[in-house]
Amino acid sequence: MHTSTPTLLNSPRQVAIIGAGMVGSAVAFACLNRSVVSELLVNDINKIGLGQVLDLEDAAFFSSAKVRHASLQDCGQADIIVMTAGYNNGPGESRDTLIHRNELILKDVLGRMQPIKSSAIFIMVANPVNILTYMAQKLTGLPPSQVFGSGTYLDTIRLRNTIRKTLDVSDASIQAYVIGDHGDQQVALWSSATVGGQPLLSFPEFEHMNTSKIAHQCSRKVYSIIEYKGGSSFGIGAIISEVIECINLNKKSVIPLTVYSERYDVCLSLPVVLGVNGIDRIIYPQMDSAEEAALGAYIKSNQAFCINYRQANSAQGPTLVEKSPSLQLISSPVDNIPDSPPSLKKASSFSLLRTSVEPSPSETQRVSALKKPSPFRLFKSPVFRFVRSNKKGSTTAESDMMSSSSEKQPYSAIESSSDSLTVLSPVNVGLC
Secondary structure (H helix, E strand, O other): OOOOOOOOOOOEEEEEEEEOOHHHHHHHHHHHHHEEEEEEEEOOOHHHHHHHHHHHHHHHOOOOEEEEEHHHHHHHOOOEEEEEOOOOOOOOHHHHHHHHHHHHHHHHHHHHHHOOOOOOOOEEEEOHHHHHHHHHHHHOOHHHEEEEEEEOHHHHHHHHHHHHHOOOOOOOHOOOOOEEOOOOOEEEEOOOOOEEOEEEEHHHHOOOOHHHHHHHHHHHHHHHHHHHHOOOOHHHHHHHHHHHHHHHHHEEEEEEEEEEOOOOOOOEEEEEEOOOOOEEOOOOOOOOOOHHHHHHHHHHHHHHHHHHOOOOOOOOOOOOOEOOOEEEEEEEEEEHHHOOOOOOOOOOEOOOOOOOOOHHHHHHHHHHHHOOOOOOOEEEEOEHHHHHHHOOOHHEEEEHHHHHOOOOOOOEEOOOOOEEEEEEEEEEOOOO
């Protein structure tokens, strides 16, 4: 992944942030405070995006940057694109449970962003970051060196903070990395960690310390943050502003980010050299046998997902995940669903079109309670905006649905006595 030495662009540069929730707004604020952008574009499907822009304009008074709300097409022409839009994991919920919901959001965003500027650098922040980075590399059309994720940079900072507090030394003296998964399977590299050139484990403070326990506590820190305040934002905002500065100034810093590794044939977090063109090269760190085994176990599960993803997206038409007399769960790229989906069996009561995400108990109860459905009855869902029936004579109902969708209400399910259904539009939910 070596690149030739580039001619530096004028920096700071134009940066687009997709999603103006907790994470997106924190990234924007950190970029303004550090003056690493010349113009900040913010996009969010919800009105919070407009409010964040108004608020950020006040903060931008103390920098030379301009801030404005922008369309996805405008964002696709920025120098750097930061993707934060997506669902957050709730208390005790693994980041991996977000895959299917955030995949839909990513496909919708990138589909409406095309064509993306060929020299743009795309930074994935939404979770699960390794999987979504892999998807983004397939969907953006950009070289892999220009599409990467935040990876385990934040996890590495958390580990180094623990070391700093234990030894009472400056951050700059510590060389230690967390690699692999930005999640429960992350691997802390104790064996190659050093402080001032001396192996970390040779320090008396660490000779008898339970390093596995420390690594586990670092990996679980985010769950405490979620429990107390609902989500993590300041830390990720700070590191993304640092990543952007590394790009703008061609700093060639070595930091752990999510990249595609030909050696492992997956996207995972590894130390990389980061410059103005994106990823210059990957640095494969030394590991002991236990660390290699832990990373190998994660790579194996990651490879299995990538294979399934490639197979699923090469198939034609929607995949029927589950069938029942009253409920259908459909998982498919929206573009692959034809006007009259042949794989949708005729429903005597209704069909619920979603990803493979399980319906909530309240939705299931509501479905069970429906006895004699009217032609159209909509209820809110975070996945699809609205669904229409192909049944003749449904002009009024469809008009009502179009009106609802224009108000950005994410309607998904339809109770219908018709024989066929059509998915019209997914929702880009700007939650972080």
